[in-house]
Structures are given as C-alpha cells and as structure tokens.
Amino acid sequence: MAEFVAQEEMGRMTGYWWAPDESTIALTKVDTTPVQVATRNEIYADSIKLFNQRYPFAGTNNVNIELGLLDVSKSESAIRWVDLGAEKDIYITRGKWLPTSKTFSYQWQNRKQHKLELRFVERDSLKQTVAITEQSDTWINLHEALVYLDDSFLWASERDGFQHIYHYDYNGKLQAQLTKGEWIVDALEGVDKNTGDVYFTGRKDTPTERHLYKVNLNKPQDITRVSKRSGFHNITFSKDSSIYLDSYSNTAQPTQVSLHKATGEMLTWMEQNQVNKQHALYPYLSDWVKPRFGTLTAEDGQTLHYRIFEPQGFKGKRPVVNYVYGGPHAQLVTNSWSSRNFILQHLVQKGYVVFQLDNRGSYNRGKKFEDPIYQHLGDIELKDQLVGMDYVKTLDFVDPERIGVYGHSYGGYMTIMSMFKAADVFKVGVSGAPVTDWTLYDTHYTERYAGHPGVDGKDYDKSNVFMYADGLQGDLLIYHGMADDNVLFTHATKLFKHLQDLGKEFDVMTYPGSKHSIRGKKTGLHLAKTIVRYFDKNL
Numbered sequence: 001m002a003e004f005v006a007q008e009e010m011g012r013m014t015g016y017w018w019a020p021d022e023s024t025i026a027l028t029k030v031d032t033t034p035v036q037v038a039t040r041n042e043i044y045a046d047s048i049k050l051f052n053q054r055y056p057f058a059g060t061n062n063v064n065i066e067l068g069l070l071d072v073s074k075s076e077s078a079i080r081w082v083d084l085g086a087e088k089d090i091y092i093t094r095g096k097w098l099p100t101s102k103t104f105s106y107q108w109q110n111r112k113q114h115k116l117e118l119r120f121v122e123r124d125s126l127k128q129t130v131a132i133t134e135q136s137d138t139w140i141n142l143h144e145a146l147v148y149l150d151d152s153f154l155w156a157s158e159r160d161g162f163q164h165i166y167h168y169d170y171n172g173k174l175q176a177q178l179t180k181g182e183w184i185v186d187a188l189e190g191v192d193k194n195t196g197d198v199y200f201t202g203r204k205d206t207p208t209e210r211h212l213y214k215v216n217l218n219k220p221q222d223i224t225r226v227s228k229r230s231g232f233h234n235i236t237f238s239k240d241s242s243i244y245l246d247s248y249s250n251t252a253q254p255t256q257v258s259l260h261k262a263t264g265e266m267l268t269w270m271e272q273n274q275v276n277k278q279h280a281l282y283p284y285l286s287d288w289v290k291p292r293f294g295t296l297t298a299e300d301g302q303t304l305h306y307r308i309f310e311p312q313g314f315k316g317k318r319p320v321v322n323y324v325y326g327g328p329h330a331q332l333v334t335n336s337w338s339s340r341n342f343i344l345q346h347l348v349q350k351g352y353v354v355f356q357l358d359n360r361g362s363y364n365r366g367k368k369f370e371d372p373i374y375q376h377l378g379d380i381e382l383k384d385q386l387v388g389m390d391y392v393k394t395l396d397f398v399d400p401e402r403i404g405v406y407g408h409s410y411g412g413y414m415t416i417m418s419m420f421k422a423a424d425v426f427k428v429g430v431s432g433a434p435v436t437d438w439t440l441y442d443t444h445y446t447e448r449y450a451g452h453p454g455v456d457g458k459d460y461d462k463s464n465v466f467m468y469a470d471g472l473q474g475d476l477l478i479y480h481g482m483a484d485d486n487v488l489f490t491h492a493t494k495l496f497k498h499l500q501d502l503g504k505e506f507d508v509m510t511y512p513g514s515k516h517s518i519r520g521k522k523t524g525l526h527l528a529k530t531i532v533r534y535f536d537k538n539l
Contacts, residue, residue: 003030003063005056005444008486010093010142019101023073024123026095026104034061042483044513049483058439058446058460059453065092067106069123082121083128084108091444098148098170105131105146113139113448118146118155120170131172134159138367138374139448141329145188145200154178154188154198162366165200167217176220184366186210190237190244192262199226199244199262201235207365208293208305209335210234212246212264226264232336237262245270249337252290254281287312289348291356293333296387298360302369304384305333309344309354310397319402319539320353320392322426324418326362326381327410328370328449333358343528352535355392359384375451377438377463378417385418389425401427404539406531408432409487409516412478413465416495419476420468427474428538430531433484433516436465436491466498475538477507479527481514507534 006012015028035054042049056062068079084090087110094107101123108117118132134140134157145156145165152169163184167175178198179185186201189212196217201210204223212227212235227233231250238244242262249255257270275281281288291307298304311318323344325332333356344354358365359381361373372380385405393400405418405426412434419429438446438460439453453460461467480492492510499506509530511518518527 002028003032003065004035004054005062005442006091006093008442009444010091011144012093017095017097017104019097019104019123020099021101023071023101024104025070025072026097026106027068027070027079028092029066029068029079031064033064035063036060040485040488042485042513043489043510044483056443058441058443058450060443062089062091062111062443064088065090067092067095069104069121069126080126082106082126093142094144094146096146096148099150107142109140109142111443111447112452113444116140116142129172131168131170132157136367138371141367141370143187145185147188147191149191149193154191156185156188158367161368165198165215167220176217178215178217178220179223180221182366183207184364186364189235190241190262192241197241197262199235199237199241201233203364207331208307208333212244214262226262228264230335232334243267250335251337251341252288254337284345287349288345293335296357296391298384298387300360300372302360304357304359304387306355306357306388306391307333308356308392309348311348311351311353314351317399317402318351318353318397319399319535320355320389320404321347321535321539322355322357322385322389322392322403322405322418323411324356324385324405324407324414325409325411326359326385326407326414328361328373329363330410331358331363332356343531346528346532347535350532350536352539353392353395353398355388357385357388374449375456375459375463377450378413378465379462381414382417382421385414386422386425389422402539404428404430404535406430406432406535410435412487416465416476416478417468419474420465420471423471423473428535429474429476430534431476431478433480433487433518434465434478434491434495435487436495438463440488440491440494465495469495469498469502469504472499472504472506475507475534477509477530477534479509479511479518479530481511481516481518483513484516486516 002012002015017026032054035056037052038055040051040053067082070079071077089111091109093109096105104121114136116134117130120129143156147154155166156163165178183203188200190199198215210232214224234247236245246258254273256273259267289309291309293307296304348354405415407415412431415429415431416434418426
C-alpha cells in the first residue's frame, strides 16, 4: 500500500509498478516511524473505538520514503535503491514504466510542492535524468496526463496558467505544445498511434461543460470537437483508441452511457436511461426546475460563473439558500447531473431561491483562477461569494433579509466563515463536517494551499475560524459524523467549546458511526430533513 497522504491526497493507492515485460518491479519502501501517533476516537451508537494512527498533521513529519527496483527474473536478486537526492523530506507522487521496460519514470515533488520533476531511471544502470521540471510560486497540481509513445511522450503542464498538452522526445526536448488558450485540458483520454490523433477532454467552449476534443501530433493547436451534445462527457477509450464510452449528463438528464467510434459517431446505447413514463424521475418532471447560468466579475477582474434555481408559482419575495463548496479541486457550477440536485430541487420546490457560485480557488479554470487563495484560505473565497450575494439582492423576487448558506466539508468551513465574517448578509447557516483548524488536517493537502505552519503560522491563524467566532449573530447548525476519519470530529468539538466559552448559541446534529460523507439511506434522509427543517424554521 501507499502511505497515507499518497492515498488520501495524491490518488496513489499502491507503492509498486510492474514493468510491461514483467521482469522488474519498481517499489517504494516506507518508514512511518517519524510520523507522530495520534489517538483518534470513533463514536458509535453503542460503543467508542480508539485508534492509534500515524497521522501527519500539517507542519509535522511525513514518512521517510525510498524507491527501489527488484529484478524478479532472477532467482536471487536484491533490491537496488534509486538515489533520490540529498533532500529527504519529499514526495513520490507517480510512477510509470516506459514501454520498453528498460526505463522507469517517477515524479519527484518537494515538500513545499512548488517543484515537480519527471525523472527517468535506467533499469540496468540506475542512471537518472530529469526529463521535465515544473516550478510554481504557489503550488503544482498533480495529474495523470502522461502517455508514453514509441519515440516520444505527452505531458500536461500548467506553466502558462492553464493545463495543456505538450509533446516531448525522450531527451526532454519539447516538440510542440499541442493545445493552447485560456481554457484547460481535463485529461488525456486516448492516442491513436497510427494516425497521431490525440483525444482529450477539456473546457475549450465553456468551463461549465466537459467535451471530447481531438488534436493531431503533426498539427498542433488544430483542435476539433468530437462530442456534440451540450453537457458533461466522461470518456473511456478502448486500448487502441478506435472506440469510446461516453458517460453523459446535463442538469435535467441523469447519466446516459453510449458507445461511439473515435469520430464521435454513435454505435449503440449501453444505458439510455431515458426519462420516460417508466423512469423514477418522470412523475416529478413537471416540477423540475432547470438552473439559469450566468457570470459575475471578481475584484481582480476575473469571471465568476454562477447558476441559480428560481422557484416557480410563488408570490412575494423569496428566501435564498447559497449552496457553497468553495475549495480547491472542486466545481459546482456545471451543466451536469448530480445526486446533490435532489435536495436543491426540494428546496426550490418549497419556494427557496438556490444559488451557487464557483469562487476563485475552485477547479477547472486554470492556475490564475486558483492561485489567489494561496495562504489566504477562507478570505478570497468569501469575497467572491459576497459578490454573488450582492447580485442576488438585486433580483426583484428575492428577500435580501432572508439569505442562508449551506455546505459540507470545505463548504462547511465556508459556511462558518460566512456566518462569522458576514453576519449582515447571512442569517442562517448549515455547516456539514467543517474544517475549523487547518493544523488538524494533513500535510500534503494543507501545506499545498496554506504553506508550512512553522513558517506561515500567522496565515494559519487567519485561515482558521476561531478569531472570527465573536461575529456570529444568526442561527447556525453544525452537523458532523462522529467517526469521521477525514475531517476529524475534533474540528467540530473544538469549535463547540470555543462558541460555548464565548456564550454564543448554536445548534448541533451528530451522527454516531458516520464517516465524512454520512452515507446510508436512513441517515441520509434524516440529514436532508434536518437541513430543510432548519431553514424552514429559521429562514
């Protein structure tokens, strides 16, 4: 298994990579001894379980990691260790063999995450070369867009502020930048080695939709859109890139899966999921409200995308629920289907205006859009959300004195910041599983955006919620799973005590045995009813 932060924050679940010819395994050796042991409790309905877990809180030690190659074709073979350099406090984020099995590549990242190197290691000699170096004044996002061809490779980079595809030879010499512009490539989806066609998903037309595009290795930046329907396309190509599966949806169409030729021509439905009279959604279609999309402008001139669900058939000015996430590597304002649509639709059909805005710092808009939150967590995001609220207040069907805010995880954190720092705007808040103290979260995620607390401690104080708690005036409900192993329950209890010491009244709902997502039909239904009831009562 990979170490904790690799699994939790890098999407790397294992620490070994088989060579294509099965002769050699590249592997990591992980020493967890430097990581402090934290006693974590999980509270269940009828018991409390205690876990001693080596958890790398922000600013504390990570594991020691080594990289080795093991030749399994020999009956007796020792692991040969790769020289990772003098700097030991590092991350190994990705690993991948080249097609010949003679070279292994790995991605080396420093602790600050301002530098990333793609390194090649020769299997026999262990000789290393650095093929690509990426550097940033803030942080470098990880990606999976690395494809090895016969005599060259494809690599994604945000060096110009937007993630695009670059074509290199194996000496690390740039052949061409295949895509370019103020939009991002989501992922490399497939490469047809016979034609040189490179297929990728991206946001060339609009950041609120994901489409499939094609560019040729010999015709850089000559881009053709393959997908046709407006909405969101998740693509899975066959190994030879001749056909693909398209998992498609929009705000009114639950996910459909179809099979296509690489040209985009549809071959067949795998799951049409048509909303006909037999479909579970059909009885509710007459009440289903589609959102209206729009844009606003942030203080630095960047474009903010929003969507608004407007209730139908109600007289008088309506209350507003601002549904927020606000954190990095997430996006709410998309023309796609989501299970969260159900509670939003329920609120709209009860007469609430539901508003969503992707503030600076959120994903799929490029680093220029993300970077303003660096060492300013909870500040820039709230400024942009308030731009959204200023707009909402101008609508003639909105009651500006009845605005609430709701979010989970980072959205829970944003809800608390909204209630503490903008009490003149937000009268009611529902905060789910919130981060309250960033020193209680892990190294790789937190230091990426907030720096190292040993160096940037004042920034942590400003990003934590406690110094603003005296500003709470409205009604606040905090809910949390009591067995949460992601945002620990300690985040909530620490805030409970702080608010109690200040004499601030607030409400709490806890879920015994529930993890971060608070799953389960009965528990989920109770949570949804609790959220709606709280807004009904107080807003």
